[in-house]
Amino acid sequence: MNTSSYDIFNRLKNKKIIVSFHQNGDPDAVGSAVALREILKQKYNCQVNIVFDSVSKISETLLEEVKINLTELSDFKNEYDFIILVDTNNPAQLGEIGLTLVKDKVILIDHHLPHSELAEFSDTHIIKPEYPATSQIIFEISEYFNTTLSKASRFLLLAGIIYDSRYFTLINTDTFLAAYKLVRTGLDYDKLLFLLNPLKDRSEKIARLKAVKRMELYEAGEWIIAVSKLGSFEASASRAFIQLGADLAIVANISKDAVRISSRASTEFYKKTGLNLAKDLMEPIGPIIKGQGGGHSTAAGCNGTINGEDAIEKIKEILAEKLHVNLKKISVE
Known part of the structure; x- marks a missing residue:
């Protein structure tokens, strides 16, 4: 100390x-x-x-x-x-x-x-x-x-x-x-x-369920990655995906003049891959959305104003590069 x-x-x-x-x-x-x-x-x-x-x-x-x-x-x-x-x-x-x-x-x-x-x-x-x-x-x-x-x-x-x-x-x-x-x-x-641990209100519950409905799942080697979009409660939804079993979750809130992206990872994912969500993912994404990113190794986010869709695609590219494996989409039908 x-x-x-x-x-x-x-x-x-x-x-x-x-x-x-x-x-x-x-x-x-x-x-x-x-x-x-x-x-x-x-x-x-x-x-x-x-x-x-x-x-x-x-x-x-x-x-x-x-x-x-x-x-x-x-x-x-x-x-x-x-x-x-x-x-x-x-x-x-x-x-x-x-x-x-x-x-x-x-x-x-x-x-x-x-x-x-x-x-x-x-x-x-x-x-x-x-x-x-x-x-x-x-x-x-x-x-x-x-x-x-x-x-x-x-x-x-x-x-x-x-x-x-x-x-x-x-x-x-x-x-x-x-x-x-x-x-x-x-x-x-x-x-x-x-x-x-308050009881979640109705709007947050609905947002979490919508995130699951809109979810895209990817396989990256041994890791499961969940990607979704919401109009609110993106941080809550990203936490929910980890609780459901995803190793990494990305949830974006994209509106006309604002972009917010929340990311969460399991402790096991971070320990085994060494991928730091703040340094390796959200900080590089910040300039793309004309904003900034930061946070923790297993919980990070970024805020900006434009290019939300481009940011999601760039996140996938960074993950493929850092994990040394192509992301393979998993059918959720």
């Missing part, structure tokens, strides 16, 4: 800080932001605001549970000494906030490797790709500074660790220890699991 980089916070004393994260912020992003705000206020007497574009439904539920309200984007004023980006590896993920970044005023804290465009804004960062969640990094920072976190922050950090580690299927040795320490503080683990 290397904590020497945490001394970068010394420059933040009494400063005005913005903490932000990617659009549709998941529990890892939200938990990291809330706990980091608390740490900075306690340790460095900072004025800290959390500013975001949007959060996911699960994150909304968690925030309601701990009774925390976050700053709306409409209240955002481009006035800060530093902006700290958590769980965000490229500026396109920030929406409008990404347009306000100022070189050398950006600090990155993430478990993703930063996109080159974002790295240009900052020479100050804490990046730990060996950790499954940014929340684990933030918890480590809280311990380093001996910060007393509120129950709400501890609850959200544990949620972030569980969520982004895929319920402890993607971990290192310290992940279990961090979760154990958090649970030992009196958190309701069973309730947290319930909140992280």
Whole structure:
């Protein structure tokens, strides 16, 4: 555990800080932001605001549970000494906030490797790709500074660790220890699991079923690849394909002026092929759709504006090249 980089916070004393994260912020992003705000206020007497574009439904539920309200984007004023980006590896993920970044005023804290465009804004960062969640990094920072976190922050950090580690299927040795320490503080683990697994609403159920109906299946050696298109819930659908047995899932949401592509892979697929969905697949696709891509080795996506169909074909080409095998379409009749 290397904590020497945490001394970068010394420059933040009494400063005005913005903490932000990617659009549709998941529990890892939200938990990291809330706990980091608390740490900075306690340790460095900072004025800290959390500013975001949007959060996911699960994150909304968690925030309601701990009774925390976050700053709306409409209240955002481009006035800060530093902006700290958590769980965000490229500026396109920030929406409008990404347009306000100022070189050398950006600090990155993430478990993703930063996109080159974002790295240009900052020479100050804490990046730990060996950790499954940014929340684990933030918890480590809280311990380093001996910060007393509120129950709400501890609850959200544990949620972030569980969520982004895929319920402890993607971990290192310290992940279990961090979760154990958090649970030992009196958190309701069973309730947290319930909140992280809400009953899916009717629209999401229908979207998942539509994805299956529209699915194209491909065989690439020993691997099964599912490709589909949806008008919403593409991330949920790609997760569903993995749960159904696909080794790799690609689900695209293509509209007149927007393209969103979600990808998921099984842990076995990544371990055996070494194919990193963020670095090898979504980042190269970003320019094709006039956007950017990023994410994790087994969960990644890209957002853009055009050329959705071309992007899907390019994804197939990249997969054939990386896997050293032609993709063979499987009949699903």
